Amino acid sequence: MKIIVPLAGFGTRLRPHTYTRPKPLINVAGKAVLGHILDKLVDLDIEEIIFIVGWLGDQIKEYVDANYDFPARYIEQTELKGQAHAIDLARDYVEGPTLILFVDTLFEADLTELERTPADGVLYVKEVEDPRRFGVAVVEQDHITRLIEKPDSFEHRLAVIGLYYVKDAAFLMECIAELLDKDIQTKGEYYLADALQLMIDRGAKMEARTLDVWEDCGKPETVLHTNRYLLDNGHAHMAETENSIVIPPVFIADDAVVRNSIIGPYVTIAGGSTVSNSIVTDSIIDERAVIEDVMLTGSLIGRHARVRGTFHSLNVGDSSQVFYGKNHE
Numbered sequence: 001m002k003i004i005v006p007l008a009g010f011g012t013r014l015r016p017h018t019y020t021r022p023k024p025l026i027n028v029a030g031k032a033v034l035g036h037i038l039d040k041l042v043d044l045d046i047e048e049i050i051f052i053v054g055w056l057g058d059q060i061k062e063y064v065d066a067n068y069d070f071p072a073r074y075i076e077q078t079e080l081k082g083q084a085h086a087i088d089l090a091r092d093y094v095e096g097p098t099l100i101l102f103v104d105t106l107f108e109a110d111l112t113e114l115e116r117t118p119a120d121g122v123l124y125v126k127e128v129e130d131p132r133r134f135g136v137a138v139v140e141q142d143h144i145t146r147l148i149e150k151p152d153s154f155e156h157r158l159a160v161i162g163l164y165y166v167k168d169a170a171f172l173m174e175c176i177a178e179l180l181d182k183d184i185q186t187k188g189e190y191y192l193a194d195a196l197q198l199m200i201d202r203g204a205k206m207e208a209r210t211l212d213v214w215e216d217c218g219k220p221e222t223v224l225h226t227n228r229y230l231l232d233n234g235h236a237h238m239a240e241t242e243n244s245i246v247i248p249p250v251f252i253a254d255d256a257v258v259r260n261s262i263i264g265p266y267v268t269i270a271g272g273s274t275v276s277n278s279i280v281t282d283s284i285i286d287e288r289a290v291i292e293d294v295m296l297t298g299s300l301i302g303r304h305a306r307v308r309g310t311f312h313s314l315n316v317g318d319s320s321q322v323f324y325g326k327n328h329e
Helices: 033-039 055-068 084-088 112-115 167-183 192-201 220-232
Strands: 002-007 048-053 070-077 098-101 105-106 121-127 135-140 143-149 159-166 206-210 215-216 250-252 257-259 267-269 274-276 280-281 283-285 291-292 295-297 306-308 321-323
Touching: 002 084, 033 055, 033 105, 048 055, 055 070, 070 215, 084 192, 105 159, 105 220, 121 135, 121 192, 135 295, 143 192, 159 192, 167 192, 192 206, 215 220, 220 283, 267 280, 280 283
Parallel strands: 002 048, 002 098, 048 070, 121 206, 250 267, 257 274, 267 283, 274 291, 280 295, 291 306, 306 321
Antiparallel strands: 098 159, 105 215, 121 159, 135 143, 135 159, 143 206
């Protein structure tokens, strides 16, 4: 099986963090979002993973090469024209069974069953209360009949989560080529849903598989929600602390320093960070950050950032300094 992972977007909803690193490398429960996703693929018979990279793509390659031994290829997307345009860049490298996985998507599913499916493709879905910012699937007689990108109504609520399997990637690429050739766009972009709809219209049988667990990492509030989920479900880790109270679940890296503080619940403190004289709840403190004399909740603190001072909910990017009070150096 080939796997395509598009991750060339700018991650604007996660700024300021994505000014200095790509969104897939945001730390959640002690590991990059991309790492949590790649861990789901280790049981598959993978011929190659094709990463469609863009902004700061060299960091993606460095991370994958340092932590995984998958056969990998990196293709740069220099123009951001939509999902289908990104996937089209892999057309020369895929033809048979192919999995497409977007990096906003953390999920729980047994992917080893895919190659045994009788359908021409599988789209993973989850029912949502408000479908208007997603692509949704309309299902009749056990197969998908229509895909609607960002619907204007609440009639159809099966959101397509960003995980797709097609048995014949060459067929998909033919349909993407038609989108591009005929300039078929939805709301100004070439969407994968439109190419899949062409496959359905030409007779492809697409199955919708419902997931119970789908965690989104596209915005600060959803990153924190995903952090809570992962800490509740097997990703907690507690290193030694000094004169501190720890309220599980938390992830405290072995080389983090925590002293004279109250930590948790739902806190990630990444490697090399220092937290002292502070109270921290429901927050992520990334690598080599320094937190002193503060109360933090609902916060994302970037790498090498330094925060000193008072009670706040903060979204602090990498290498930033935030001081409160008159006497700080």
